[in-house]
Amino acid sequence: LDAHLAPYVGKRNELKGIVAVLHDITDIRRLEKMRSEFVANVSHELKTPITSVKGFAETLLDGAMDDEELLHDFLNIIHKESVRLHRLINDILHLSKIEQHLVTPIVEEVNVTEVIRNVAETIRKEVKTKGLELELPDNTNVWVEGERDRIQQIILNLVSNAVVYTPEGGKISVSVSERENEVDIRVQDNGIGISKKDLPRIFERFYRVDKARARDSGGTGLGLAIVKHLIESHHGSIKVESEEGEGTIFTVTLPKKQANM
Numbered sequence: 001l002d003a004h005l006a007p008y009v010g011k012r013n014e015l016k017g018i019v020a021v022l023h024d025i026t027d028i029r030r031l032e033k034m035r036s037e038f039v040a041n042v043s044h045e046l047k048t049p050i051t052s053v054k055g056f057a058e059t060l061l062d063g064a065m066d067d068e069e070l071l072h073d074f075l076n077i078i079h080k081e082s083v084r085l086h087r088l089i090n091d092i093l094h095l096s097k098i099e100q101h102l103v104t105p106i107v108e109e110v111n112v113t114e115v116i117r118n119v120a121e122t123i124r125k126e127v128k129t130k131g132l133e134l135e136l137p138d139n140t141n142v143w144v145e146g147e148r149d150r151i152q153q154i155i156l157n158l159v160s161n162a163v164v165y166t167p168e169g170g171k172i173s174v175s176v177s178e179r180e181n182e183v184d185i186r187v188q189d190n191g192i193g194i195s196k197k198d199l200p201r202i203f204e205r206f207y208r209v210d211k212a213r214a215r216d217s218g219g220t221g222l223g224l225a226i227v228k229h230l231i232e233s234h235h236g237s238i239k240v241e242s243e244e245g246e247g248t249i250f251t252v253t254l255p256k257k258q259a260n261m
């Protein structure tokens, strides 16, 4: 609580009372705290790849590049870390734009079934390499309202996570169901799952259950935060259910295409 007190005086300067203005600033404080935590997180996340790029480049310049094998290995690391840095910066900028409501989705008629088929195509190689089974909805077209590319980004993000967090030979299934005014898109996997303790936090920026593992997979910890914001800007919602060691189900609900569109 923020309080401002001011004396209220009469014509002869006599004290008539006190004016108190009270502000509930808990929200403002909380936002400030979140913002500074975010800056600290961003700095930390950027530091890791930069330190690595700097270190390996210096070692090469100090003479390691005379060794053909080291040269090759270190350049590979430098490349990998730069790719990570690039992705991180893109994600951060993107998230900050959505959060400031600088991106309002355009409203198109989007064929979700087709979007899911495109996502499956994009991720085909990873699915094959891991020997995963990917089950897709049948070809019945289901339409929602929103921006096609954004909806594709949302689904790609969820399916990519399912691929990363499902061990070899596992199964991922994407399904769609229609209700009166809404459409549910479910992305289900039988992977490692998420513990009860972590579940409420996975949509937070930079939150990762297992930092080392997520880093190896190239994750930035921003994917689900972006997904959640994108869905909200589409007037939709996202829900997650998970059981450790059993698997995870993400359900995205988006507004259905209106009949008159």
Ligand code: ADP
Residues within 6 Å of the ligand: 161, 162, 165, 166, 189, 191, 192, 193, 194, 202, 207, 208, 209, 210, 214, 215, 218, 219, 220, 221, 222, 223, 224, 225, 248
């Ligand atoms: P990341 O870039 O690390 O994948 P996300 O924001 O996409 O970040 O996800 C946050 C965390 O949620 C991940 O680090 C992971 O621990 C957990 N997670 C997301 N999707 C799944 C899933 N399908 N199965 C298990 N854990 C998941």
